[in-house]
Ligand SMILES: Nc1ncnc2c1ncn2[C@@H]1O[C@H](COP(=O)(O)OP(=O)(O)OP(=O)(O)O)[C@@H](O)[C@H]1O
């Protein structure tokens with residue numbers, strides 16, 4: 001007979017183990033809050049500069065926003081989310097390297113919790129970052145068509161997006177056990193992910209091949225509905241499609257990460 | 267030792283790593299409950315690999331291991347509940363305080379909320395970190411980190427504690443203090459301690475039983491005294507007061523109790539090999555006294571575990587290579603300091 005406590009994979013221990021793994025990550029993030037804040041401030045500076053530089057772009061006929069700044073604000077949220085998600089999983093390689101992972105593995109906790117706990121921490125981090133950027137953007141005069149009720153939806157989109165990339169980076173972290181290799185792959189991925197999405201440029205201003213690629217890029221499914229919330233308000237079709245695609249992808253990535261991780265420690 | 271009281275039992279336990287290295291080669295042994303059991307061997311002997319199999323961290327290639335009554339492959343979750351593991355790397359989270367490290371560990375072992383705080387306080391006192399508990403571990407010294415790590419391994423009151431090189435690279439004082447904790451844990455809580463070391467001194471001082479491991483095999487397993495006895499015994503050297511050779515002295519001493527062999531050098535010095543040097547000396551002196559021979563000096567030399575190691579493996583244990591230890595410890599700490 002396996003007791004619930006010893007089984008380690010029952011719902012209750014998975015939930016509590018996930019929370020305690022997350023607690024550890026959040027403690028660290030809190031102690032590094034200045035660094036995290038810098039990761040927000042930097043894109044906001046960008047946003048301001050680009051808002052000035054590309055202001056003329058907004059007057060191109062067909063450009064979908066009042067100002068480039070309005071257009072870019074959701075793009076910046078997405079970019080910060082992408083970075084938080086994709087670099088978030090790297091902690092697992094450090095844990096492996098300095099022996100902490102073994103300590104976790106010798107404990108009677110659910111293996112899955114190591115993955116879900118880290119993902120949860122990334123979700124919390126992303127929610128906080130998205131809120132701060134949103135606040136700064138509003139302070140800089142960026143409009144938000146969806147109104148107050150749109151804010152939690154905006155955060156939800158950012159969190160779902162972060163989970164997709166957190167799952168990706170944890171999967172890579174399970175496959176590549178060297179920190180250097182993982183950093184190289186992650187760095188190699190981020191820029192193409194950014195530029196093959198509609199974060200910087202509307203889909204219908206892209207060459208057709210790029211627009212097709214952008215439709216396969218999960219980032220686009222976050223930015224489109226976010227941008228709608230900022231510029232036009234509630235567009236249910238696009239919003240539900242975005243949430244659905246991201247939620248399914250996030251769950252799939254979490255499952256993949258967890259499977260790869262279990263395989264790597266077997 | 268009977269099978270019933272063995273807390274660890276292995277049968278032809280083997281690990282071959284991907285790449286072909288045979289790290290542990292058909293090892294069979296038992297650890298009786300309540301003992302301090304030492305794995306002694308040079309770098310690369312397979313000590314850590316054995317511990318990782320016993321703590322369910324890696325799967326054996328073949329063979330079996332039963333830890334705390336459960337098979338490590340069949341029911342790893344149950345085995346984990348009963349054992350504490352302090353790895354060779356100093357695995358503490360330096361972004362947390364000392365207290366938080368123990369708190370997290372307690373949560374991961376599902377300790378009930380009401381026992382958690384007193385347990386943490388008690389352990390912090392045991393390892394003398396209570397005054398530094400609220401400091402970030404990144405400000406701790408190597409020895410403090412190691413002590414915290416050991417405390418973390420004890421948080422759930424395991425029946426069996428694995429300590430992989432608990433005193434690697436620590437100064438003599440800290441090392442002695444860690445030995446004291448380990449002894450006290452065994453005496454007060456009946457804890458079984460399974461440790462690895464490549465310090466002869468440590469195995470000799472601390473362990474009830476020592477297994478000597480070399481190239482993935484156990485070449486000898488016994489109490490430290492028993493291992494030394496297998497080398498033949500203690501050597502007593504006698505110098506006589508009065509000058510001149512004494513014919514037949516060595517021969518006549520061979521019949522004394524506990525004396526295994528006796529030889530007399532041309533300089534008149536007598537060398538005796540005995541079972542138990544301490545007890546042999548009085549009777550040897552009495553015998554010489556009855557013959558009217560005055561003894562000017564007696565020396566007793568017992569074989570060290572160093573000699574034991576040399577005897578069983580044909581190689582010197584690199585015990586004195588403190589520089590290498592220090593480098594390894596520094597490496598572990600550096601790795602920990604991101
Ligand atoms: N993950 C691994 N993959 C391949 N080979 C390994 C791995 N870990 C250890 N080995 C090899 O297995 C052998 C035994 O290593 P192990 O770490 O068990 O030795 P040890 O007795 O603990 O040594 P030390 O005193 O240096 O800690 C060594 O030859 C080592 O190179």
Ligand SMILES: [Mg+2]
Nearest residue numbers: 313314354430
């Ligand atoms: Mg080792």
